[in-house]
Amino acid sequence: MPPFLQNLLALPAKTKAVLGVSAVAILAIAFVMLKIATAPSYALIATGLDPAQTGKITAALDTQGVAYELRNNGTALAVEKASTAQARIALAGQGVSVSGGGTQPGNELLDQSKLGASQFQQQKTAQRALEGEVAKTLSGIDGVSSPRVQIVMPQDDLFADTSSPATASIMLGNSADTLQPGAVRGMAQLAAGAVQGLKTDNVTITDATGAILWPSADAGGDGSGSSKQSAEARFARQKEATINAMLAGTLGPGKAQVKVNADLNMDETTEKALKYGTNTVPLSTTVDNETLTGTGAANAAGKAGTGSNVPTYSNNGNANAAGTGNYKSKKGSTQYGVDKTVTDTKKAGGAINKLDVALIVDKSVPPAVFTQLKSTVAAAAGISTARGDTMTAQQMAFAKPVTPKAGPVPTTMLGPLKWVGLGLASLLFLFFMTRGLKKRESENLGTPAWLTTIEEPMSLAQLEARTQPNYLDTAASAMLPPRVPDASLHQLDQLMEREPERVAAQVKAWMAED
Numbered sequence: 001m002p003p004f005l006q007n008l009l010a011l012p013a014k015t016k017a018v019l020g021v022s023a024v025a026i027l028a029i030a031f032v033m034l035k036i037a038t039a040p041s042y043a044l045i046a047t048g049l050d051p052a053q054t055g056k057i058t059a060a061l062d063t064q065g066v067a068y069e070l071r072n073n074g075t076a077l078a079v080e081k082a083s084t085a086q087a088r089i090a091l092a093g094q095g096v097s098v099s100g101g102g103t104q105p106g107n108e109l110l111d112q113s114k115l116g117a118s119q120f121q122q123q124k125t126a127q128r129a130l131e132g133e134v135a136k137t138l139s140g141i142d143g144v145s146s147p148r149v150q151i152v153m154p155q156d157d158l159f160a161d162t163s164s165p166a167t168a169s170i171m172l173g174n175s176a177d178t179l180q181p182g183a184v185r186g187m188a189q190l191a192a193g194a195v196q197g198l199k200t201d202n203v204t205i206t207d208a209t210g211a212i213l214w215p216s217a218d219a220g221g222d223g224s225g226s227s228k229q230s231a232e233a234r235f236a237r238q239k240e241a242t243i244n245a246m247l248a249g250t251l252g253p254g255k256a257q258v259k260v261n262a263d264l265n266m267d268e269t270t271e272k273a274l275k276y277g278t279n280t281v282p283l284s285t286t287v288d289n290e291t292l293t294g295t296g297a298a299n300a301a302g303k304a305g306t307g308s309n310v311p312t313y314s315n316n317g318n319a320n321a322a323g324t325g326n327y328k329s330k331k332g333s334t335q336y337g338v339d340k341t342v343t344d345t346k347k348a349g350g351a352i353n354k355l356d357v358a359l360i361v362d363k364s365v366p367p368a369v370f371t372q373l374k375s376t377v378a379a380a381a382g383i384s385t386a387r388g389d390t391m392t393a394q395q396m397a398f399a400k401p402v403t404p405k406a407g408p409v410p411t412t413m414l415g416p417l418k419w420v421g422l423g424l425a426s427l428l429f430l431f432f433m434t435r436g437l438k439k440r441e442s443e444n445l446g447t448p449a450w451l452t453t454i455e456e457p458m459s460l461a462q463l464e465a466r467t468q469p470n471y472l473d474t475a476a477s478a479m480l481p482p483r484v485p486d487a488s489l490h491q492l493d494q495l496m497e498r499e500p501e502r503v504a505a506q507v508k509a510w511m512a513e514d
Contacts, residue, residue, distance in 0.1 A: 007438045019430055026423040033420065042069050042078040045087060049075050057091060063245050064090035065253020104149065106132030127153060134194050138170065138187055142180055146173030151195055166198040169206075176207045177233040184213045228266045231350065236260040243380050247373070254398060255365060258377060261356040266349035277339025285334040292327030357381045359393040370395050 054074045066087045069078045079087040109129045131149045138147040148171040188203045205214035239260040247256040374393045383389045496503050
């Protein structure tokens with residue numbers, strides 16, 4: 001067994017307990033410090049978020065595999081410092097804005113009114129409060145972020161024909177492709193209903209790119225407020241988000257990426273169809289009956305007149321013989337009705353003309369998995385060969401994420417570092433102190449010569465003789481030190497000789513006290 005372990009086992013139980021507690025404390029502090037040092041560093045990118053938008057923000061970050069933290073009860077967002085740019089791009093690509101604190105103030109402005117404000121200031125404060133409330137209402141629409149509202153109220157005029165109507169301008173913080181069909185018309189109706197005397201024709205809505213969404217031909221026609229390009233971009237983004245989320249959950253973040261290019265038919269069409277059945281129903285029937293009965297005599301002479309010119313009918317076929325004749329005719333027609341179905345269908349725009357899908361997979365993915373992914377992504381995207389859809393899949397090496405450099409030690413770590421240093425110093429002190437004590441215990445100092453001399457019987461004259469300078473002894477180093485006369489004893493002797501009565505009285509007083 002090594003000497004160190006022997007010395008450690010030979011220590012008292014109390015010392016062992018102190019050493020054990022110190023070692024455990026140092027290991028715990030070292031573990032905490034290592035965890036703090038290796039923990040990812042998060043940077044705050046947005047504050048004052050609307051909790052209603054938090055779900056959209058987290059879904060967009062999960063799709064791109066960006067780690068995040070929600071703080072302040074879901075109103076603040078923090079992401080890893082190395083992924084800050086990726087997080088902003090992911091949120092912008094999904095049409096989600098994290099510009100917290102950009103909402104216009106509303107009715108809270110009325111609570112801050114100052115005493116002595118002029119009528120103009122009061123009117124402007126009320127107008128700003130109305131603008132803020134309209135902006136808050138519009139921000140609750142799906143796909144709308146950071147709207148800004150400006151309202152021009154009409155001025156009171158004596159003549160109604162010269163007064164100007166109320167107008168409103170709405171600036172959205174996002175592009176139009178994030179809006180659902182009918183959202184623009186709904187925003188115009190909301191603004192017009194919230195402001196007295198405001199009509200929808202006097203509302204102007206623009207997106208972040210400056211494109212006019214209302215009033216426009218697209219918005220006025222079907223209420224969608226989105227062009228063909230906007231609808232295609234929205235459709236492609238929804239497809240990409242769904243497929244990328246599936247790939248991230250299967251392979252992990254940063255292993256595969258899908259891009260979709262959609263060609264949609266936004267034209268509205270009307271289709272009419274006429275279909276006949278096999279069953280018939282009589283609708284009307286017409287019957288025409290004709291009957292004629294006649295008699296005649298022999299006409300051998302052939303007299304002139306109409307009588308001889310009217311033909312007669314005879315059973316024996318003799319024209320000159322007398323006889324009778326009957327004539328009957330029956331005609332009928334029936335009009336039948338056939339089962340008939342007339343269908344009038346109005347088809348809205350949005351049919352898919354063609355889809356082009358591109359799939360990129362990292363080389364670390366096994367080829368067998370890559371082959372399965374191609375068929376899975378094709379089914380998820382809705383690829384149809386009859387429609388002419390195409391899909392391209394490639395496997396290549398992805399770029400490695402940049403590892404952030406370690407920055408300076410934060411000031412919050414100085415406290416734990418002090419405790420670590422104190423623990424290490426205590427452990428070193430106990431170790432060296434124990435080692436020194438064990439070393440001194442193991443040394444053999446021997447028996448001093450003066451101790452042997454004292455233990456042997458010796459007279460006072462011999463001890464005094466040993467203190468003489470001319471006394472030689474081999475154990476001179478162990479001799480007792482020379483006796484030094486005490487000056488106080490000499491002074492006491494002199495006092496007893498000069499004043500014996502005083503000394504005797506003092507001794508009696510001491511004895512009486514005892």
